[in-house]
Amino acid sequence: MKSIKNHLSLVIALVSILFSIQILVIAERSIDTYKEKLANDYSIIVVSQKNLDASNLMQENAIIGKITSLSPDDVIKRLNTGMSKKNIELLKLTLPKFYNIKLKYYPSSSEIKMLTRKLLRKSSISKIENFSHSHDSTYKLLLLFKKVITIFSVSMLVVTMLLIFKELKIWQFKHNERMNIMGLFGAPLWMRSAILFRLSIVDAIIASFVSFILFTYIASDSWVNEQFEYIGIQVKIFDPLSDLLLLTTVSIIVSIVLALFIILGHKEEV
Amino acid sequence: MDKVIIADNLSLAYSDDETIINKVKFSIDSGSFVFITGASGSGKSTLLKSLYGALNPQEGSLVVGGVELRGVSNSKLNFLRKHIGIVFQDYKLVKEWTIEKNIMLPLLINGYEKGVTNNQVDSLLKHVRLKHQAGKYPQELSGGEQQRVAMARALSHNPILILADEPTGNLDDYSAELIWNLLVGANEQLKTTVMVVTHHIPENIKVDYKHYHIEFGRINEVN
Secondary structure: OHHHHHHHHHHHHHHHHHHHHHHHHHHHHHHHHHHHHHHHHOEEEEEEOOOOOHHHHHHHOOOEEEEEEEOOHHHHHHHOOOOOHHHHHHHHHHOOEEEEEEEOOOOOHHHHHHHHHHHHOOOOEEEEEOOHHHHHHHHHHHHHHHHHHHHHHHHHHHHHHHHHHHHHHHHHHHHHHHHHHHHHOOOOHHHHHHHHHHHHHHHHHHHHHHHHHHHHHHHHOHHHHHHHHHOOOOOOOOOOOHHHHHHHHHHHHHHHHHHHHHHHOOOOOO | OOEEEEEEEEEEEEEOOEEEEEEEEEEEEOOOEEEEEEOOOOOHHHHHHHHOOOOOOOEEEEEEOOEEOOOOOHHHHHHHHOOEEEEOOOOOOOOOOOHHHHHHHHHHHOOOOHHHHHHHHHHHHHHOOOHHHOOOOHHHOOHHHHHHHHHHHHHOOOOOEEEEEOOOOOOOHHHHHHHHHHHHHHHHHHOOEEEEEOOOOOOOOOOOOEEEEEEOOEEEEEO
């Protein structure tokens, strides 16, 4: 019981930090996946008087993922009011060429503007439809979502850090007493600090394990997964390898930094 | 006879304008039993603190166990402390450790083997009549029992010098007698030098001792 109490305050604080970090990771991952989905749905239509050299265009604009030529058949079908086959072929030659440009990723508004400007510099390109208005509102919504999540997580981190600094004084007092007693019997600084570092690392591992259980549960929760399905994306909420590695590393670094604070603040009793 | 403590022109102070011990000169023979008495605030505990290096001499020289304590380095101070045992009036036990682990502390610091450590702790627990309390924490024991633990800890590594600050100050007669017997036993059987700071020397103590009295910053041997 006593030993659990000794660990609890730091473990709770660490779990809170790890929770904020993982929320940020999930938000980042969701936004990236959503951007990918938007990029797949989003395309730019280019009207050109001549055939475009797709590979050349892709070389000049790294953002372009794929260029496909749109068939003019549908337009001709609507115009076809008893035209001869010969006239239809002639019309086909005189009609401008339509291209659908898919991008590698979901671009920012400025990236779209820049791409439009670059394409319009080509003498053969007469018109570009980039659907910038609907793009702008989606992109801004995405940025807003990201900002809200970031503010929430950073606030949580700040509050936790403030609580940790308040607790630090209590930890400092508690460990100072033991370190002083050990010092009175000739324990070198490394030996006096070793217990503190061992406790910190144990607490860091416990906190990582608690976070692992917590996020494994959240990742398997059907309600959470449904929410992502509603917006049409599938997000890995918790990667048991890379995320656990990240959380454990952060946890160990934070607790070692706290232990260092305590050791640096250690004063020999006179 | 070897000297375990040599003070020469020693002055001790907590601040520059208040000297507590003023230019004293004394030496303590190895294997002797010494009482230091004096009124409250006379500087008894201050002198004791300087002997285990918690207070740096303001002036003069203080050599304990061959180590000069004026401007002593941390490594030398640790070396000295490994060879002395200290008993405090407020026990100074680690609250989050069992009494067994508290007694073990100097042995662990001195790098004793596990087997030796366990045997020594076991034997000391029997000596201080706390074998049945080995797994308890200090706050679960009475003041007398806690001081017995502190005494066992001070003796555990067979130190060359035991420094005791009012070791029986707040204790019941039973615990006080046990503490005196342990101190006398260590002195007589192991030839450990014992220096006790106290208000009163127990009348029935069965050991040859030297008595120093501190007054007005000076230390004088009492015949």
